[in-house]
Amino acid sequence: MKKTYLLSLFLLFSSILTNVYAQSPTCAGANPFCAGGSTFTFPNTTGSASIGSPGCLGSAPNPAWFYIQVSQSGNIDFLLTQGNNAPIYNNQDVDFIAWGPFASPSCVGLYDFPDGNTAVPNNIVACSYSGSPIEAFTIPNTVVGQYYMILITNFSNQAGQITMTQTNDPNVPGVGEADCSILCPLSLGPDVEVCPGTTTILTATIDAASSYVWTSTAAGFVDPGNVQSITVSAPGTYTVVVNKPGCVANSTSSATITIPATPATGTPNDLVQCITNPIFDLTVNTPVVLNGLSGYTISYHNTLLAAQDGTGGLTISNTTNYVGTNGETIYISIEDNNTACILTTSFQLILSPAPTPPNPADVTACDSYTLPVLPANETYHSASGGLPATEIPAGTVITTSQTIYVFSQSAIAGCTSEGDFVVTIITGTPPNPADVTVCGSYTLPALPTGSTYHFASGGAAGTLIPVGTVITTSQVVYVFSQSATTPSCSAEGDFVITVNTAPATPTP
Structure with missing residues (x-):
């Protein structure tokens, strides 16, 4: 004959998914279980032998182990059913036993389980071995954070469903509530700071849901549809509402995406070197780019892809003695030492031709x-x-x-x-013939080649006095010398001819 042993039960069951969560025949594999304001339905267990007769249970065939956690302190009323008459599921005997409270899910210290484990305190909070397919019980004075272990059996060994419903309203003062989040915990992860120009992926932790509805405060956000993950880059708060059979309806989670302010960096200068000396000191642009900022690491790169990896990419090592080519682009990585965000910029290397060598004529x-x-x-x-x-x-x-x-x-x-x-x-030596004093007359002697006599300065042809001319009067005679070089150089000198009159010849 079946007996009934009913104590005040604290049954706070986390939501179990009909099509996701299998029942565990062992305590060590106990699944989370929940019963909130809605009815949660789960498959029962068949074909498993009895694990003993703990507490009030005369036998425990087809065991299914669960645990619950309290999220709101107070009294909780539950309704437990088993059956195969959908959708009410209340035509098969359902038996159960509950232990608690515990600080965490535990299979150690369960009174009379295994059979005869009675040296520990009696912590059975509810138990029923009646033939009824419906069990109602109350758990008074539950405390937030406590856990309870639940064993549900299927005496008839018939396939069916188990339902669990909290029948009192947790919005009423003094009424407790189970934490359903332990069954289908939903999260988008922590808030994320996204570097400018990059993206991050937000993924709802509940997979294979029947619906995902995304909203966001980000400007221009468009719902991507019924997807578990979205890729985002704009700042704002992103929220997903998830519905999945067996999980809390309209489970909601949010994450906030922020983008750090773009630093007020400077624009690097193009660097110019002579083509005969193509050695560049790239680091002259470091203070230009930093523009007085601190907390940033500057590195130089040959490609944009490498610069986008910052110091983790392929960098230019010889930045102060870099051999460049004309028109070459150098990329700069500006890496925030706190956020690891990377900005990139670039400048050109210019090789200027050498000036044309001067070539003045001789x-x-x-x-x-x-x-x-x-x-x-x-x-x-x-x-x-x-x-x-x-x-x-x-x-x-x-x-x-x-x-x-x-x-x-x-x-x-x-x-x-x-x-x-x-x-x-x-240079030529100006002619400088000696002055001449003669009696009666003076005949101009021959001159070196290129030299001529003249009666006036300047060497003009009109003033020429031919060699051999007899000078009979006192006068200044100019000697003009003209070189045969190019250019033709000239020089001039003069001398005084003094002609004295000869005395008359005496008459004897």
Whole structure:
């Protein structure tokens, strides 16, 4: 004969999924169980032998083990049924026993389980071995956080469903409630800070649900449909409402996505070097990019993909002595040391051609040559190399033959070129014949080639006095000398011829 043993029971059952949660025939595999304001239905167990006769149970065939947790302190009333007459399921004998409370799900210290385990305190809170398919019981004074172990049996060994319903309203003061979240815990994970330009995936922890409904405060958000996961990049709070048979209806979870403020970085400068010296110091752009900011790590890269990985990507190691090519793009990674967010920017390497080497023509000048003014980026020098110590200012009068160097410096440091020219100075000794004093007349003697006599200064053809001319009067005679060089150089001298009158010949 079956007996009934009923104590005040605290049965707070976490929701069990009919099509998800299998019943465990062992205590160690006990599943969470819930009974809230709605009726929760679960498959029973068949074909398993009795595990003894704990408490009031005369036998325990087809065992199904569960545990519950209290989420709100107070009294809880439950209705337990078993059957195969859907949808009420109340035509098969249902027996149960409950132990508690515990600090966590426990199979240790259950009174009279295994059979004869009576040395521990009697912690059976409810038990029934009646032939009824319906059991009602009350659990007084439940406390938030406590657990209870539940064993439900199927005496008839017929397949069916078990239902559990909390019959008193948890919104009424003094009424307790079971924590259904332990059955189908829903979460989108912690709030996430997403780096600008990147995405993150939010996934509801309840899978294979019948519906997922997503909403968000993010600007322009569009519901992606009935999906478990969404990829997001915009800041805002994202909320999912999930419904799945056996779980709490309209389970809801939210996560907030934030994007850190974009740092006020500077724009890097393009770097220019002379084509003859293609060595770049990339780090001159580091203070430019940081723009006074701290807490950031700067690295340089050859590709955007590498820069997007920051210091974790392939970096340029020789940043202060980098051999670049004309038009090459260098990418900068600006990595926040706190958030690990990475911004990227870039600049160009430019190789400027060297200035065209100066190539002034050689100069031949008579007596002297005045150095003309040069373009602003060129200077004269007495030696090669363009050193300041060898500079010859424009306007200098050159009086000796020599090589003059012209050094050209572009606006780019180290971008120079050089040329030279030869200044040849032709100098001649002005003719300087001695004055002559004669009696009666003086015949002009022959002169060196290129020299001519003239009665006036300047060497004009109209003033020419031919060699051999007899001078009979006192006068100044000019000697003009013209070289055969290019250019033709000239010189001039003069001398005084004094002609005295011879005395008359005496008459004897």
